[in-house]
Amino acid sequence: MNSITQIITHFFLFSLAFGTQLFSPVVSTKLTGVGFYKLGTSIVLASLVLALGVDFFMAPALTPIEWWCYGILISTNVITSIFHKDQKDWFMWVLYVLQIITFCVLAFHVFTFDPIWIMFFFMSMALLGISNFSMLLGHYYLVVPKLSEEPLIYCLFIFWMAFFLKIISSLAVIFSIGAPYLAEGSIVGDGYMYNWLFVSMRYLWGFVAPVILSFFTFRLCKIRSIQSATGVLYIVEFFVIVGELISVYLMAKHGLPL
Template structure:
């Protein structure tokens, strides 16, 4: 569960950096974000052998994740240096490189784990697409809510920043929440069943989907009144819901062998 979370968060954060506005946000925010990605890269390297791969792809997944985690760390460290020196173009380049490499790694690992979960090659093609959709949408949701929450916290110190970037970050969060619900429904419909998971886990899982969607809308409305502190507090609750929901989804998958996400 730990390496899945670290890899998805690296991918999600770096993707948000690329699609969100950067010109109106001070460089210090991105420097800290890069350092967070650096710490996650170290965590990913240390736990690279903990992916749930009980069959033939175990060594391939571990080696891939260990190798790419070193690359992620180098890119994140170089990016933090660039943002510290106010080299915004250089920092943006490292953000794109990190987003691209982490997304490719995430998709590759999802494919290997999907192939690992079935013995029929005909079934692999059916399972792989939902698995990729689930894990990539989970990464976007985790990354967007975390990045939006941290940006809201950044407004407490960088009080002179315009409000527009914060609103745009929450719009990205809303889109990610919508895509995550769609990917989950697609995966469940592709499987035909979701296992006999407990009501507690299922409730927590769907609370982690519906709750953040509602909170994203509420946060955008709160920002119309320029109340960044209240918006940040609400985003803390959304972050907690997302993390708990994705943890529940992971537990459901591991307990009932549902091969739909990392």
């Protein structure tokens, strides 16, 4: 039986690795230089290795397919971090497609083909991934100060799309299977008071705060105040992480994909 801590830790590391990898082509390496790509790849590699370490001690044991997936992902990221140039060639694109396909295969096996867990994972992964990628990109403007603000604004639009899908899904759950948890005097879940506490924190910290701050980021980008926008993006990512950790807790313990 896996502990809640193990499930949350593995979910976070795996989604961070997948999300950062998924959005890596959003900004051309011709604009940022290969250094930005290698920065993202280092986060993917670190998250993958840690996720594998946590997964190794979880039940059920890793299957041969999962071992192969982890091996392919780690090895291809090492290869791309060494051989990737400022101009992304066809071989790097082939490796990228292979990585995304492998991540998808691994996700289906990790979550044992459970459709609710898989849908929950992909939406959380997208939100966490794009918030992390946006923060990294904003930080990298210090290295490439002449970079246009357009890539960062583009990332914000992707963030809003991921946010919209996540909030719609979460509200659908709250008004359906989640309703008994918030009913007055409820004894299901952690009890009436704690249910409201966790759900309130999930919505205020994980939804309200990030979306408001993202609009501040947008306005700062429009006036070309990138350093200020990056500072706000750090806070956005913090709130997204906190919100998603609470969400995974509610999913793992009570089956509520919020």
